[in-house]
Amino acid sequence: xxxxxxxxxxxxxxxxxxxxxxxxxxxxxxxxxxxxxxxxxxxxxxxxxxxxxxxxxxxxxxxxxxxxxxxxxxxxxxxxxxxxxxxxxxxxxxxxxxxx
Amino acid sequence: xxxxxxxxxxxxxxxxxxxxxxxxxxxxxxxxxxxxxxxxxxxxxxxxxxxxxxxxxxxxxxxxxxxxxxxxxxxxxxxxxxxxxxxxxxxxxxxxxxxxxxxxxxxxxxxxxxxxxxxxxxxxxxxxxxxxxxxxxxxxxxxxxxxxxxxxxxxxxxxxxxxxxxxxxxxxxxxxxxxxxxxxxxxxxxxxxxxxxxxxxxxxxxxxxxxxxxxxxxxxxxxxxxxxxxxxxxxxxxxxxxxxxxxxxxxxxxxxxxxxxxxxxxxxxxxxxxxxxxxxxxxxxxxxxxxxxxxxxxxxxxxxxxxxxxxxxxxxxxxxxxxxxxxxxxxxxxxxxxxxxxxxxxxxxxxxxxxxxxxxxxxxxxxxxxxxxxxxxxxxxxxxxxxxxxxxxxxxxxxxxxxxxxxxxxxxxxxxxxxxxxxxxxxxxxxxxxxxxxxxxxxxxxxxxxxxxxxxxxxxxxxxxxxxxxxxxxxxxxxxxxxxxxxxxxxxxxxxxxxxxxxxxxxxxxxxxxxxxxxxxxxxxxxxxxxxxxxxxxxxxxxxxxxxxxxxxxxx
Numbered sequence: 268x269x270x271x272x273x274x275x276x277x278x279x280x281x282x283x284x285x286x287x288x289x290x291x292x293x294x295x296x297x298x299x300x301x302x303x304x305x306x307x308x309x310x311x312x313x314x315x316x317x318x319x320x321x322x323x324x325x326x327x328x329x330x331x332x333x334x335x336x337x338x339x340x341x342x343x344x345x346x347x348x349x350x351x352x353x354x355x356x357x358x359x360x361x362x363x364x365x366x367x
Numbered sequence: 368x369x370x371x372x373x374x375x376x377x378x379x380x381x382x383x384x385x386x387x388x389x390x391x392x393x394x395x396x397x398x399x400x401x402x403x404x405x406x407x408x409x410x411x412x413x414x415x416x417x418x419x420x421x422x423x424x425x426x427x428x429x430x431x432x433x434x435x436x437x438x439x440x441x442x443x444x445x446x447x448x449x450x451x452x453x454x455x456x457x458x459x460x461x462x463x464x465x466x467x468x469x470x471x472x473x474x475x476x477x478x479x480x481x482x483x484x485x486x487x488x489x490x491x492x493x494x495x496x497x498x499x500x501x502x503x504x505x506x507x508x509x510x511x512x513x514x515x516x517x518x519x520x521x522x523x524x525x526x527x528x529x530x531x532x533x534x535x536x537x538x539x540x541x542x543x544x545x546x547x548x549x550x551x552x553x554x555x556x557x558x559x560x561x562x563x564x565x566x567x568x569x570x571x572x573x574x575x576x577x578x579x580x581x582x583x584x585x586x587x588x589x590x591x592x593x594x595x596x597x598x599x600x601x602x603x604x605x606x607x608x609x610x611x612x613x614x615x616x617x618x619x620x621x622x623x624x625x626x627x628x629x630x631x632x633x634x635x636x637x638x639x640x641x642x643x644x645x646x647x648x649x650x651x652x653x654x655x656x657x658x659x660x661x662x663x664x665x666x667x668x669x670x671x672x673x674x675x676x677x678x679x680x681x682x683x684x685x686x687x688x689x690x691x692x693x694x695x696x697x698x699x700x701x702x703x704x705x706x707x708x709x710x711x712x713x714x715x716x717x718x719x720x721x722x723x724x725x726x727x728x729x730x731x732x733x734x735x736x737x738x739x740x741x742x743x744x745x746x747x748x749x750x751x752x753x754x755x756x757x758x759x760x761x762x763x764x765x766x767x768x769x770x771x772x773x774x775x776x777x778x779x780x781x782x783x784x785x786x787x788x789x790x791x792x793x794x795x796x797x798x799x800x801x802x803x804x805x806x807x808x809x810x811x812x813x814x815x816x817x818x819x820x821x822x823x824x825x826x827x828x829x830x831x832x833x834x835x836x837x838x839x840x841x842x843x844x845x846x847x848x849x850x851x852x853x854x855x856x857x858x859x860x861x862x863x864x865x866x867x868x869x870x871x872x873x874x875x876x877x878x879x880x881x882x883x884x885x886x887x888x889x890x891x892x893x894x895x896x897x898x899x900x901x902x903x904x905x906x907x908x909x910x911x912x913x914x915x916x917x918x919x920x921x922x923x
Contacts, residue, residue, distance in 0.1 A: 274368045283540075295609045299617060308621035310716035312610050316603035317723075320596065324546045331375040336368075351613065358617050 274336065282330035285343030286323050292350030294319035299357035376551035383544045384754055385777065389784045390526070390541040392751045396788055397523035398594070399744025400515070402729065402737055403886075405471040406879035407515030411799045413866045415500070415507065416877060417473050422466065422665040423501035425645035429477070429668070432504050433464045436479040436495040439509075446493050452485045460635075461673035462492045468501075468666065469730045470687040471879075475501045512810030514795055518817075524598065527814075535605050538598075545595035552584055572904075573760050580753035583746045590743040591750070597727040629708050631698055632677035640676040643704040652682040652697040655709065659695075666693040666730075670701060679707055687732045690725040748785075755781035759835070767838035775835040779828040779843070786847035787824025789890070793854040794820035796887075800861035840904070848898035855891035859884045 297315030302308055330339045369375035400407065409416050423429060438446075438458060447454045458481035468475045477499060480492035498507045512518055521527050528534030584591070599606065610618045626633040645668075653663035666685030672678040678701035683693035696710040713721060725731065729740060759781065763774035798816035802809055824847060831843040862884060863869045870888075873881035 271368065278368070291607055291609065294603075294607050295613055298609060299614060302617055302621070306716065307714060308610075308618065308625075310714055310720070313600070313603075313720045314716050315609075316607060317600050319607065320543075320599050320603065323543065324550070327543065327547055328376070328379065328550060331369065331379050332372050354609070354614060358614050362616050362620060 277336045281339045282327045286327045288347035289343040290319045290323035292347035293322045295354030296350040299354045376554040380551040384548045387541040387544040388751045392784045394523050395744050395747035397519045399741050401520040402740045404515030404520045408513040409879040410883040411514040412511050415474050420501040428504040438493045438495045449487050463671050465669040470732050474498050510809050512813050539606050542595040542599050576753050576757045583750035587743050587746040597723045635672045635675040636677040638676040640702040648699040686730050691721045752785045764838040775832050778835045779832040782828035782843045783825040789851050790824050791817050791821035796858045800865050845898050845901040848894045851894035852891040855887040859887050
């Protein structure tokens, strides 16, 4: 993580992979929570995906603007995983704890 | 690591823009052509040059066509790995029959989905496709490529790389890059505006390239953002298949709830049933639309669980008169023709979704907007192209002094992506007119010509690229412009001689073909103009012959 080249590679990977994980988590959590709140399934899927794509764009740019790359990785991979867990928990609750 | 937010954005803009700009260019160019995909289809398949037709009678025309449809041997071979046990050669359980048409289609596309016994995913169907003349039901030869809707259109979202949906992912990444380039470009532009005033006159050429880059980027900014964003939204299910993987349970729950609520059976009953007159159902649907004051063109007609007691028929209104693909579906029991359900008006979110996808795919009738779409798409191409040129012009003299090849390689790739892509598109049209009409797998040959022409453009651009390493211009730009002009004129002549449809005749009688011919002639004129300008520039540069240093401002 010392040479500029490695630094850049870490940022590009954080922006693409970290951003993807974060967007996935965002969509999973958003979709399941909107559905739980009574929204029609495909509406929830569309709305969460559209907002998730905009979130992807925002964190993608932030990955390059942020001062510390480890913070980007922590926020995107950690936050994305956490959001995905929220999605699975919501699903499990809606299905009566049967099929997370 | 970047000293400022602005420099970070400049890095993203320059390098992501460079690497994915080549893909973006294809998405914008072939997207712009897809706006007139039906018209290009007419040009490419002369036997379909007649007026758009409404959805034909199901009972007289569609039903016999559907009943004779079976998956191709290729589709069966492709399906085989996803089946446990023996693969049947004939499919008799029809899961769905459907037909789609728009206000621009003389021919109608038919889709038949069949149950596959022992499929690993029991939901997966095997598909058969056919295009028919709706006036008599005659099938079009399926090896005649619809160059517009069957090649340029998929090219713009998948590069026709179907393997593991790889093309969709590459174009998706390019679309994300487009969004990032627009945001980062605006961030850079604020500072650049001040730097305009510090430019000296001898950088006029470089500055005008940047002006054009900013102009085409900023003027059409909402257009670019909208199309890149909605393109991602349309394929969000491919990029983020959350509902089919992680949240599959919720999806299944929704399907059960939906079947209960709508009364439209999700499964077959298992008992055979006859099919009542579908024409009578369409008539009833049109009566109900008319009662609501709506036009009665059918856009999509679908039969589900064909031949089964649970079968139903869905009739959807064409999206000709509003921003939607189709809508106001009315569903009938297939065996009796009784109405099962009228779709309720869409929800607020549903309307937003319909608007975004409808405005991108544009199946509604609005010829002026259709024309503006092409201009917007070409503005996107100009923006990306000037981005490449700026990248090269800014570095090539410096690279020449250092003896590095970076600018030379980028320039050759830029030639390939800009003029080379136009050449490839023209080549497939010319091949379409020159290949024998009865050549087996004709469409495959046309596609081969397309890829070989593009490859040839790359080889030519690389072979002629040496001057760039000396800080001069690649003559391939000019030479490929001349080739474009010649091919475009040749395509118009080939259409005239091959089909008898001269421009002055189609101009009065058949606009789809006249429009394509006129676009080809305009392309030839523009390419001639560009080639002559490049020649004049080359003379000026040769007499000037001094190096121009460029400040390392933005664009890293």
